[in-house]
Amino acid sequence: MWWTYALLSAVFAALTAIFAKIGIKNVNPDLATAIRTVVILLIAWGIVLFKGSGRQAHDLTQQNWTFLLLFGCATGLSWIFYFKALQLGEVSQVAPVDKLSVAIAIILSAIFLGEPLTIKTVLGAGLIIGGTFVLIF
Known part of the structure; x- marks a missing residue:
């Protein structure tokens, strides 16, 4: 079932790129992010x-709060840079x-969570990295 949600996430992520490109024309990326x-x-x-x-908010630990706040910061910065990149690129x-x-x-x-690096994940990551360089250059 996880893959259904992941696929829906990918579809909506693709739509965000299209909507953002149209919506940010002549708009400050910070304002667009806000x-x-x-x-x-x-x-x-x-x-x-x-x-x-x-009601479950009172059950959150200090670690939960810390990493959820860091998650929010990373997301915000990601989108600010993403919008700026969309303004400048295709x-x-x-x-x-x-x-x-x-x-x-x-x-x-693999480094921070100790998740295993299988041949499949290494190959997949390598293909993504290779494809990224093809698109950049």
């Missing part, structure tokens, strides 16, 4: 309130280079 964040904030809290899962180049994050995540998950 507007996008407000929309996400409203949707996310709407879902939390609808499901009643907000979606067909920027979006695939952005997906280099997949290969970086594989490497970092």
